Amino acid sequence: MSSPYYQEDVVAYRSLSTIKGLEWRHLKKKCRSLRLETACSRLREMAMISNVGRIMWHIELLMIIHIILLLSLLRDVVLVSLVPYFVVMIFTPFIMIGSMQDDVSSTVHKVISWLMAFFLTFMDIFSDVLGAIHRGAAYPIVPSYDHLVLLYIYMALPIAFFKGYSAYILGLSVSVVYICFVLYMQYLNDRISFALLGSYAIYLFILNLIFSYFTVIRDYGIRRSVLSRYQLVYQNIVYQTVMKKEKALLESILPRRMVRTLQEEICNRIEDQDKNITPLMSTSRKLFLEPYPEVSILVADMVNYTHLTTTLEAPQLVEILHDLFVNFDLAANRNRAMRIKFLGDAYNCVAGIPNYFPAHASCCVDQALEMIQITQEISNRRNLAINLRIGVHSGEVFAGIIGHTKWQFDTWSKDVDITNHLETSGLPGLVHVSQQTLSMLDEHYVFIDGTEKARNDPILQKAGIRTYLVSSRLPDTMEPGELDNDYSNASISSYRLSYSGYYEEIQIKAQREMMKEVEQMTVGHCFLDCKRNRSSKKNASSEEYLFNKRIHFFLVVFRRWKTEWAFHNQPDLMMKYTLLVMFCAGLAILSINWIERADYFDLYVMFGILLFLLILCFLAGYKKLRRQCKRLTPMTQPSFFLTRWLLRISERIEDSLFVRVPLTVVVLLLLYVMSSQVVPNWSWVLLMPTCTTKSPMRNALDPGR
Template identity: 35%
Template sequence: MINIKINKPKYRSTYLPRKNRPCKLYYERERYWEYDYLKNKCKEMRLEKSYRLYQVRLMLSYLGVFFIVHTFITLLVCLVIFTLPVHPPYVNMEIAFQVVSASLVIACLSVNFIEHIVVHHCWYMAASSVVATLIATFSDLGQCLIFKEFYGWNLYNSYDTYILCMIYMFLPIISIKICLILGAIVSSLYIGHYYYNLGVSLETENFNRTVDVTHFFCFNLLGVFYRMMNDILVRSSFLDRQQYMIEEFWLRNARKQEAALLNTIFPPQIAKSIYRSIKERIINANLLNEKQQARIQHSTIMAIQMHPDVSILYADVVNYTHLTTTLPVQELVNVLHDLYGRFDMAANIFNVMRIKFLGDCYYCVAGLQQPDPQHAKLAVSLGISMIANIKEVREERNLDIDMRIGVHSGNLFAGVIGQAKLQFDIWGVDVNIANHLEATGEPGYVHVSSITLGNLDLSEYIVRPGTAKAQQDPVLQRVPMRTYLLTGAPERDSVRRSQSIAFIGFKLRARSGQLEKDDIPKDLKLSETLSEDFQKMHTAGLEFRCCRRNRKKDTVSNNGVKWCCWALPAFQDRRLEFNYTYRTDYVLKYSICISYIIGVVLVYNQATANRTICIACIYVDIILFLFMTGMLCIAWYKKFCFWKYHEEKVYSKLSCLIFTIWEKVQHSATKRIAVYIFILGIFFTYLSLSVVNCDLYRYQVFFIENTLFNYERDQDMCFRPWVFTNLMALIIGLTFTFAHIPFGLKTTIAILEVFAYMIILYFEYSFIFHHSKTTYAFLPSEFAHAMRIIFAFISFYIKEREVEFNAKTNFKLNNDLRRKQQDADVTNLSIVTLLKNILPSHVVELYLTHLEKHELYHENYAMVSVMFASLINFKVNLKSLRLLNDLISEFDKLLNVYKEYYVVEKIKVVGCTYMAACGLDFNIASLGSKAKMNIRPPSESNENSMFGGDNLEQVVLVMVYFAVDLMRTLSECNKAYAASPFDGHMSNNGICIGISSGEVMAGIVGASQPHYDIWGNPVNMASRMQSTGLIGKIQVTEESAIILRDFGISCTFRGMTYVKGVNEIPTYFVDIDSDLNFVREMDFNPRRRMTLFNIETDSDADSNLRESV
């Protein structure tokens, strides 16, 4: 046997906060289990029609169960009558009476199984039920009248309780009002029969009248309670089913979107590993503690593979710098999206994978996703198509732009490194060669190496010798090679407008515990799926659809509920069974209410029937009344407060205490079961006391004397047998109808009640029961009493068995629904995570909003600081890439430090160059009306500079702090590698950093995948500052140096430096000492200062701040 450790769900009160303060009322969850709320919700969700059709199926299932029960009871009655020792002719007539009555009832109701009649004429179900009920009622009463008039037998009715159970529990009557009216008619007929045909005396008339009225009232009330609870369960199940299907619909679509996005970012070779890693991190974030999460977050992903026989294409837009510095942001984004969208579509046509953009550089690889012997031809064809596309854009938009392209064939490493902004990239000697082929090429031509040319059919191209620059390039001539310039006609359909390229749409599921009207998808396929699924919804443990075929022979249904020994439904999963038992009971107040009413009736009947003083009964009366009244007040106090004040009122400590007590009872299965057992125990004890109070010997003496001397018998000397039996049947009904109690426990208690009753009936007080009225001629009275209890037990058991199966099916559905919601949430989070790996965090929501409107997203920033940091002395091999992955991952961890105020955003990593920017998002939280918000990077905790919160130039200082932190991180990594016996040769890595600042444009372009990029003079200048800088130095432009000096940071003038595109400009080095700390300006009073958490607040706000820190 496998032992499964099950943790009991923990409960925490939503009331009674610290120090027992007043509280507010939370009634939202209870509302979800109220009949009127669920009914209105079905109408709001436009489900009433579908619900009615499902309700018809459900009731037909119950009707099929009733046929079995009714047939069994009829056969049992006939068998008992047939086995009587005396068989006069009219006894056979009784058997015929039973068979004919049952046959008429079944025949009348059988037409309901003809689907087209029921669907088109729903009134027939109610009409056939009324006729069947009247047939059963008049058959029972008619038999009593016939035997009284013709044979002198004063018989007691047989089926009053059973017919009421039949009305409320089995007959296909949709309306509760019709059930109640029909139940009242049947009750009135039986009460009238009792008064006019049983010959009651005047002394006992008032008592008998009230006893019969209360008896039928309680059974009708029990039936209405069952119908309401069943309707609540079914409606809740129906709404859950719809939400389940919609969640499944959302999940399928989300997974398709996720797969589409993932496949556009990463090739299939590594997409699965990245996907699994993202999913695991999202799931672990909900399950693990902070230390475990940190351990997982610190684990780096390195998914790098070697790809032989590929062709690398590098493309550069000529005059790109002029383009990004002269065009307005909206026009620039439109141009770039049109241009790169065309390139993406052409790459898709030639099966070439675009790697990424790098400003004016667009590079991709042929033969990477799938090996292709024609990779060289595909790459060159794409290059020719790109030249044709940019020519068309140039002519349409009147722009002075062109394309310079380089293609080389060879081997490369490809994969993902780092922790943040995971992007697919390529490395290798051949990648560097392709890059230099592009840089030394000519606009309008594809510059290829001799290796690539050898894989081409030269008859398809015009071939020219390579450029002179290529012959002088040190990288290309390191392994001497000849280069060539190619041109040719672009292939058909490879030159297309980007407007024809559709966006990848993302619509994420709104996270909500409950389905709202606006959340219902209008998709036709979903509507059809919902309609089909509602038709397939399981109706009960036994199904009797006339059209059902191919029934499964196994005992386990598809919903995970199995039958234990046919009698008890149970889950296959023990944890699920445990959670079902310990679920919260939000309808407990209704069970308490009906128990209270039955308790009052029980006390009244016994107090009226027993004229002798019973001290024990008085004590039990008081205990029962006080306990039930207290439970009723506690149970309904919350509902009363919500009805009168709703949730706005602040309640006193006493009210909060009552709320807490009731909430604990609702959430605790142990407490609910204790209340349930106590109520039934005190009911049965009180009923038993009325029996024990009877002096059996005295009753027997008086009975013999009354029989011998024909005295009138005292009806109040002992308990009344039929009153006791009816009350016992009522208690059995309450035992099964009490909501959210384990079915096995209900059945066990009901069996014990039946067993105790049989002991009283056949052993303790058989004399009294034997001399009461019987229900059939020559049938001993004790058999009549036993049959009534058995009929009640069978009816309530079968009914509750079906309800339990449906309840467990609904619970399983809710459990699956929660899992679907969690899966959908994880999928949504993974989509957002993937988008955040491409876009800055603040851009994701804006991008999705613009995407829904089919608009291009773009922004314009007045002041952004841009940094390029390049790692030097890297050899491209697997060991170096492992080191590169470690270093980039450490750099990415620093981003978490720069997220609170001025966010440092990683833009991309290209090769060994790390690009970041500060100022793309300002996320400064308000700390109060008197708070002065100041920032200070944690890496420089001992500095005393400060700056004002509204100065945009602060982003330059934050960017420089981040750059110094990169240098410190690299220094620590070099020390760690130097101390390693295996990696000591990797400890001589250097870094060269360039920073520039100014006005920047940002936007999202591209068709095959969304690509976020920034453009403007600061981007170009930061790149040039890095490329012309020195190892171990931070080179900045003059504008950035002036800003840093204002903050008190010393900058040394380097001199006039030649920068491509702008000639010579003054540049500066940020002064850093040997310990990698800033050098301050000597005798300089900075105009801007900056500190960390320099906040002036009130005392309360200050204490709250210290707690949060």
């Protein structure tokens, strides 16, 4: 069972791009594990209500435009053929009005969707049939608005926003009605063509497939929105909880008396800064120390530092030190070591502070080896002779805060002095460790005996310290990157174990707060929300007010072009699936032309275009395909240059807007070329007998004209 805690950004590109399965299924599982399905359902319901007004205006506007085009472009328009369009305009609001309420059950929404879908279907059918009957002409071969009816079913009608297969069943049912209509029209015309019927069935099937993919994209966006908002809510509650538990957290790190003193000092200092009072020198504050009996200490010093100070300018030297110490700190975070201080060219850190963990010696030696590697990389990049001497020793320390004006957390002990002597008696590029540290390491480290200088060191002799030089670490049996994950998971697990009660409370609070947040989320403009929009304008901090202020009402884009650009420039993980759907559309076009017995030359051209689309699908999905076979981490990048280039191309298609947009345009043009192979055979005279418009697919599927 997956953990109920939400510790990572699952909606981020870096997180979603590393999973093996389908991205929308991963988000679905995440919503279930976090118990956010109710929030997702509520957001879908809000989007559905917002779409009700939009679909009514779309249908009314579409009917008006269609009637105007018929009256202006066609001669001798049969007015009776316009009756279905007026019927649609009149009855659509009455049918859809039931879905404009918040308290309507899902069954009512589904019934309204079925009624509206078949109402549009039959009006589409009768518009052509009435014109043909009135003129005594041949019956129409295919209807005009089949694609729009299916689009409304999958994207706009209320049934499209409910979980399950209701929308797919309705879409297939409408498709069956259209196929039966085409078959019956052929029967009335005494010209039954199974080739035409098969082509039309393929056409409806690919429409259902494309619009079904649109529903997947919409659900993917809804779940990303919910998870993103949940992450904000969760982090806000965590922040508030941490603020409330600050005292307990400090007491778990520092002695209780030191916590009280520091809190008092902080409050006094803030008050003094507000009053512009300069803190006076005083020794009234007591010194508090805390013992840590089992830690590992690292002391590093730069070799040839004096030569660098005499040969480099001060800004250049500071830049080099900054580059080194920043990378050292990042490595310390990875290796669970705490940097204590750095002075000039010296760098000190300790593993095992503030919380003890058994692997402190391994983490400290790993930190030392990584620091040496970082130093060598920077030295090679800058063409300088930079190296480190590092000493590592395991023992006890006393840690505390000293100072008055500038506080400093530092460590002191005999073992700290021993570590300093290990560093001075070591060799550049090697880690000088004591026998105590070596005994805590596993067998993955390569080492030799220590230096002669260490054997002659009086401090080390007095303490009975035997030393060794560690040169490297043998590779683990597990894949690179798993060790870091184990460490981080262990750290998170121990933290959760200590504060499990807090996080259970946070999870419950976040789920309750999330339902309130969903109600405030903006899902789009709705004509029913006009009153709410007016009232929200009074509150400049409301989400609805900010949405209306920053986004154009009609264009539905950000008012600031920089924001719009940043929005479109985000990585698109669904691009590979979009190209796959386009390939399926191309395959359907090729199948239709093959059934209609197109010229061999046209078929060869279409096959070549389809092969090119298949190559594009392979390039876009190569990263995903490779991830199914082998885990991809920065340490496991392929060595073969062709594989690396394929991975880069796949990542560029996902990441770069400058690649996705031209690629999409090219693919759409290729699909247009495939679908227009029969366009020269079209004739606008076909519009006259039925006095209605025909879709391009209608002309393409009419082999007898």
